[in-house]
Amino acid sequence: MKHNEHVMVWLGALRDEATRPECELKRIIEIAGIVARYASGTGSV
Numbered sequence: 001m002k003h004n005e006h007v008m009v010w011l012g013a014l015r016d017e018a019t020r021p022e023c024e025l026k027r028i029i030e031i032a033g034i035v036a037r038y039a040s041g042t043g044s045v
Contacts, residue, residue, distance in 0.1 A: 011035060 011034075017023055018031045 007038070011038060 014031045014034060018028045
């Protein structure tokens with residue numbers, strides 16, 4: 001699997017986690033921060 005594919009799968013898993021009803025607000029905020037870093041190009045795995 002290419003690096004970009006791995007990152008997209010990982011980000012998709014984070015998105016799925018954040019949309020689960022049992023996911024706590026603190027974790028949703030952490031996930032939003034991770035996604036924001038990737039969206040701005042400053043994130044790394």
